[in-house]
Amino acid sequence: MIIDGHAHLWEKREAFPDVFVNSLCRIWESREGKEGMERHLATLDHGTVEDLINDMDEAGVDKAVVSPVDFGILCEEEPRIPILRQNEYVAESQEKYPDRIIGFVGVEALRNTAIEILEKGVTEWGLKGVKIFTTRYKATDERIQPFLEKVNELEFPVLFHQGIGPLPFLMQYGNPADLDVLALRYPKMKIIAAHVARGWDDFLTEMLTYRVGRIYTDLSAKQPLFLSSPWRFTMQMRYLMDRIPNSVLMGTDWPTLTSSPLPTYKEWFDIIRNLKIPEQVLQLGLGIKDFSQYEKDLILGENAKHLLGIE
Numbered sequence: 142m143i144i145d146g147h148a149h150l151w152e153k154r155e156a157f158p159d160v161f162v163n164s165l166c167r168i169w170e171s172r173e174g175k176e177g178m179e180r181h182l183a184t185l186d187h188g189t190v191e192d193l194i195n196d197m198d199e200a201g202v203d204k205a206v207v208s209p210v211d212f213g214i215l216c217e218e219e220p221r222i223p224i225l226r227q228n229e230y231v232a233e234s235q236e237k238y239p240d241r242i243i244g245f246v247g248v249e250a251l252r253n254t255a256i257e258i259l260e261k262g263v264t265e266w267g268l269k270g271v272k273i274f275t276t277r278y279k280a281t282d283e284r285i286q287p288f289l290e291k292v293n294e295l296e297f298p299v300l301f302h303q304g305i306g307p308l309p310f311l312m313q314y315g316n317p318a319d320l321d322v323l324a325l326r327y328p329k330m331k332i333i334a335a336h337v338a339r340g341w342d343d344f345l346t347e348m349l350t351y352r353v354g355r356i357y358t359d360l361s362a363k364q365p366l367f368l369s370s371p372w373r374f375t376m377q378m379r380y381l382m383d384r385i386p387n388s389v390l391m392g393t394d395w396p397t398l399t400s401s402p403l404p405t406y407k408e409w410f411d412i413i414r415n416l417k418i419p420e421q422v423l424q425l426g427l428g429i430k431d432f433s434q435y436e437k438d439l440i441l442g443e444n445a446k447h448l449l450g451i452e
Contacts, residue, residue, distance in 0.1 A: 143410065144445040145197070145205040147300065147335060147361040147392030149247075150231050151188040155221035161212050173402075184396045190234035193395060194241060200407035203442070204240075204451075205395070207231055208247035208272035208300070215249070215276045224248060228258060232266030243449065245270035245300065250285035251278060259291060269449070270298040280319040293327035298448060300359075301332065304339030317345045317356075324355045331355075331448060333390065336362040342377065349385045357448055358385075360413070360440070361392030364403045367412060378416055379429065382436045390445050413440055 154162070162185065169178035190207075197205060209227035213219045220227075228246055235244035246262035248255050250273050262268040271292055278285065280301060292299050304315045317338045324332055337358050338345040349356055367374040381389050391413060393399070399406050416432040423431060445451070 142204065142442040142446060142451070143200075143202045144391060144442040144449075144451075145202050145393050145395065146333070146390035146445045146448075147359045148193060148205045148207045148395035149188065149210055149397070150190055150193065150207045150234055151209060151222070151227060152230050153188075153222065154185040156188070156210065156227055157185065158212050158216040158218040158220050160216045160218050181397075181400050184400050188396050190230075190238065190242065194238060196395065196399070196406040197241065200410045202406075202410065204243055206243045206245060206270065206300075206445075206449075207234065208245035208270075211247050211249045211252070211274060213249060214251050215274060224252070225254075225258060225261075228262055228268070229266070232262065232268055235266075235268065243270070244268040245272050245298075247272045249274055250288040251282075255285075255288050256291055259288065263295060263297075270300065272300045272302075274302045275314050275319075276302060277314060279314055279316075281322050289323065289327060289330070293330045296329045296331070298331040298333060300335055302336070303334045303345070303358075304336050304341055312340055315339075315341070317341050317348060320356060321348055321352070324352060332357070333448075334358045335392070336360075336394075337377075337381070346381060346384050349388045353385070353387055357388045357390055357444065359390040359392030361394035362398060364393075364398045364409060368403055375416065375418065379418065379432070382432065382440075386436060386439055387444055387447075389440050390448070391441050410441070413437060 166178050166182060169181045193205060209231055211224045213224060231244040235242045246259050246268050248258045259271060301320060302315065303317050305312045315338060317334050320332050320334055323330060334345055334356060339362060345358060393406060393409055395406060404412060414437060416437055418429055418431045422429055
């Protein structure tokens with residue numbers, strides 16, 4: 142079974158605050174010019190569940206964990222599509238494709254209505270986890286502990302944004318050390334640190350060697366690393382599988398990281414399916430081993446099955 146452990150859904154581009162879209166456009170244009178910016182921007186118009194199912198079919202993906210994006214608190218500007226409606230759309234998508242879509246509540250834990258949205262997502266809509274963007278406060282901030290206590294009671298998987306991101310994201314709030322505190326405080330909580338905590342990669346990997354079964358991480362947003370340095374990406378994957386083989390999940394951050402020159406959705410899965418250490422390197426006698434099919438299966442779905450309780 143192939144499982145995308147980190148994707149998003151939205152009906153229209155208006156699910157994002159304008160200030161966030163403008164920040165992305167500045168980054169894209171500075172890197173790839175106006176044409177590249179427009180190419181990446183177009184992905185924001187293709188975030189529906191039908192778009193995702195089409196990409197899943199092409200890539201041979203069985204299931205995807207999806208959530209909306211709640212950047213209203215982060216950007217100090219609400220999107221034109223309210224976050225409650227965005228969560229309802231994820232629930233509708235899960236109901237329409239129950240064998241393919243695993244819906245998570247997506248809500249900023251600092252919202253006054255966060256617990257209300259979480260409970261509605263669980264009791265009325267049957268959503269199965271939660272995504273939290275800790276981008277303006279620490280995960281240990283006392284203001285959000287009532288929300289996390291509720292998540293702990295539900296014994297839900299909780300996916301935390303981690304590491305660096307475009308402004309107005311602040312890296313200091315993506316430090317995975319805070320998740321270590323939560324793992325001790327909330328023993329029933331199943332924690333996922335997104336993006337291998339970009340910028341904190343080595344620290345997170347070392348931490349997870351001591352937290353097997355409690356904290357996982359996913360490969361979403363590693364596509365730019367593969368694009369810029371395939372060798373460094375391959376060696377990071379080798380390091381992850383040497384140190385924390387049972388804690389690594391496949392993830393895509395679909396659809397925002399699928400436009401050229403980045404790998405398409407299918408290409409990203411094929412990159413993991415075809416992970417290989419070059420024969421010339423294996424023959425150097427450095428103790429570097431090739432990726433086994435078992436290791437690739439763990440990444441592509443087996444670890445996610447265990448985390449999500451899928452038979």
